[in-house]
Amino acid sequence: MARLELGHARLVCAVEELPRAKWTAHGPDDVEFLFQPASGMTARPLAKIASGGEVSRVMLAIKVVLGEADAVDTLVFDEVDAGVGGAVARALADVLVDLARTHQVIVVTHLAQVAVAGSVHYLVRKEGDDAPETQLVRLSSEERVREIARMLSGDESQASLSHARQMLEARRD
Numbered sequence: 001m002a003r004l005e006l007g008h009a010r011l012v013c014a015v016e017e018l019p020r021a022k023w024t025a026h027g028p029d030d031v032e033f034l035f036q037p038a039s040g041m042t043a044r045p046l047a048k049i050a051s052g053g054e055v056s057r058v059m060l061a062i063k064v065v066l067g068e069a070d071a072v073d074t075l076v077f078d079e080v081d082a083g084v085g086g087a088v089a090r091a092l093a094d095v096l097v098d099l100a101r102t103h104q105v106i107v108v109t110h111l112a113q114v115a116v117a118g119s120v121h122y123l124v125r126k127e128g129d130d131a132p133e134t135q136l137v138r139l140s141s142e143e144r145v146r147e148i149a150r151m152l153s154g155d156e157s158q159a160s161l162s163h164a165r166q167m168l169e170a171r172r173d
Helices: 052-069 084-098 141-153 158-172
Strands: 009-015 031-035 074-078 105-110 122-127 132-136
Touching: 009 052, 052 074, 052 084, 084 105, 084 158, 105 158
Parallel strands: 074 105
Antiparallel strands: 009 031, 122 132
16 A cells, blocks of 8 residues: 555455344354554544545555456456645556556546556547437547547647647656
């Protein structure tokens, strides 16, 4: 989790054996993930204290740890970068690249730092008014530069286009 800029955070799995009368279809135990955001803090239920960005990064950390142990070939992350930016977004992108060494990874993102890490870039767009149709369009190299520029600044100015090219070139190195 340190690679995902979670510092000294810890994830604790609390398992409580249930009396026979309380067993469920999920088994004889009550299992809860506890999150300790920093050393010296008390671990509390992940679902109650972690931000959306923290939950996303903890889930990604778990997937990375499982690595080749799971039988899932394709992983889809829908806005795993929610609530992060800057250096955290770059770190998250690096972890996703590592995960892509053992899985096919599909990431839905609004962050340029994450988008430039992909080997292929698709644009998801909706067209139509009453019942919009969702389209998935594979971007050419130049279309990708323009999309990254738009992600960075909302436009295709010379500055944002230049920055987009720099980011894409830095990822190729």
